[in-house]
Amino acid sequence: xxxxxxxxxxxxxxxxxxxxxxxxxxxxxxxxxxxxxxxxxxxxxxxxxxxxxxxxxxxxxxxxxxxxxxxxxxxxxxxxxxxxxxxxxxxxxxxxxxxxxxxxxxxxxxxxxxxxxxxxxxxxxxxxxxxxxxxxxxxxxxxxxxxxxxxxxxxxxxxxxxxxxxxxxxxxxxxxxxxxxxxxxxxxxxxxxxxxxxxxxxxxxxxxxxxxxxxxxxxxxxxxxxxxxxxxxxxxxxxxxxxxxxxxxxxxxxxxxxxxxxxxxxxxxxxxxxxxxxxxxxxxxxxxxxxxxxxxxxxxxxxxxxxxxxxxxxxxxxxxxxxxxxxxxxxxxxxxxxxxx
Ligand code: KG4
Ligand code: ZN
Numbered sequence: 084x085x086x087x088x089x090x091x092x093x094x095x096x097x098x099x100x101x102x103x104x105x106x107x108x109x110x111x112x113x114x115x116x117x118x119x120x121x122x123x124x125x126x127x128x129x130x131x132x133x134x135x136x137x138x139x140x141x142x143x144x145x146x147x148x149x150x151x152x153x154x155x156x157x158x159x160x161x162x163x164x165x166x167x168x169x170x171x172x173x174x175x176x177x178x179x180x181x182x183x184x185x186x187x188x189x190x191x192x193x194x195x196x197x198x199x200x201x202x203x204x205x206x207x208x209x210x211x212x213x214x215x216x217x218x219x220x221x222x223x224x225x226x227x228x229x230x231x232x233x234x235x236x237x238x239x240x241x242x243x244x245x246x247x248x249x250x251x252x253x254x255x256x257x258x259x260x261x262x263x264x265x266x267x268x269x270x271x272x273x274x275x276x277x278x279x280x281x282x283x284x285x286x287x288x289x290x291x292x293x294x295x296x297x298x299x300x301x302x303x304x305x306x307x308x309x310x311x312x313x314x315x316x317x318x319x320x321x322x323x324x325x326x327x328x329x330x331x332x333x334x335x336x337x338x339x340x341x342x343x344x345x346x347x348x349x350x351x352x353x354x355x356x357x358x359x360x361x362x363x364x365x366x367x368x369x370x371x372x373x374x375x376x377x378x379x380x381x382x383x384x385x386x387x388x389x390x391x392x393x394x395x396x397x398x399x400x401x402x403x404x405x406x407x408x409x410x411x412x413x414x415x416x417x418x419x420x421x422x423x424x
Contacts, residue, residue: 087395088111088154089104089162089163089395090162090190091394092141092180093164093165093197093390094137094169095177096169096385097385098116098117098386099116099144100114100387100388101113101145104395106395107206108392113386114147114151115386123261126262127252130170133172161192161394161398161403162185162191164195166194166404167197167412168197169197169410171410177410182408185406192403193394193397193402193403198219200389201351202219202228203389203392203393205376206393207382208376209376211347211349211376212347213347214231214232215229215345215346216228216336216345216348217230218348218351218364219352220351220352220353220355221248224242225292227239229339233396236418239339242292243292245293246294247294249294250298252264252265253298254298257305257306265356265357266356268321273358275317278316278319278322278323279319279324281297281323281324283330285331292331304320329360332363336367337371340373346374348373364377
């Protein structure tokens, strides 16, 4: 079969990213323009600024992506774009840009779900093996997903309140670390010991997660210590927090591995860049003798290469979008809740 080249576009949050992906698994060219430094000034992503910056940067990112590649736009077989979920204004910039390229160059359009993109970041270096268990941990998601085959998603459990990445970012803020907090908590925790006793998130047999109680406990603890004039041992608190949330992930993943016979266990999403999480999840997969996969760090956080990987099965099935494609801020990938799969 002839090679398939997909130009993928991702603008769902604060990264303008494009990639040219061959056959859903070879990244020919890859660009990420992060707005992180700008949003760090405000302590978090400002949606209005994010969409304006995507508008300013998107053509430059396109130019750079083709400059780095020997493939021309005429050789591209399809244009893939993240259409949901994410910040509406940011998604719209990518969707309109993709539709324009599709119209001008007469290339088919592929609409990709961002969460599915995170999962398929794992398909960049090897074909996924089914049935599969996926743990998606990002700024917007904490989901445990069972996939019996390509593009079939059964959400076993999700967070009942904050996503895990959101919780990392809030804890980072109360510890005085800059945005985005997750990587900074990760670094600080390396130097600490888990000496703080923290409440366990959801101590039950369900697959659901809850992190807001733990987050509030830490915020209150820091404020109380300050009021009493006591020093907070930041490294130890970062380590204690990280160990507590990751222990909770381990417990739920272990339940799912016991109850479901899977060939592969994958971890995806921005928080999968966390070093302690990477090591612990690998140990768990080894203990249950299932194949383990976690993306390279550059494909953990938001990027277009994963969108190109997730678009490839859609291309093979001929599931193209038309020009009525619109952005959506929220959408479920669960096969029970919608029929888009
Ligand atoms: O997947 P992502 O780039 O964006 C969303 O789709 O949400 O995830 C971003 C989240 C942020 O909350 C960030 O703090 C967190 O991933 N993150 C980390 C690490 N690197 C990024 N959290 C913990 N440890 C890290 N090393
Ligand atoms: Zn993401």
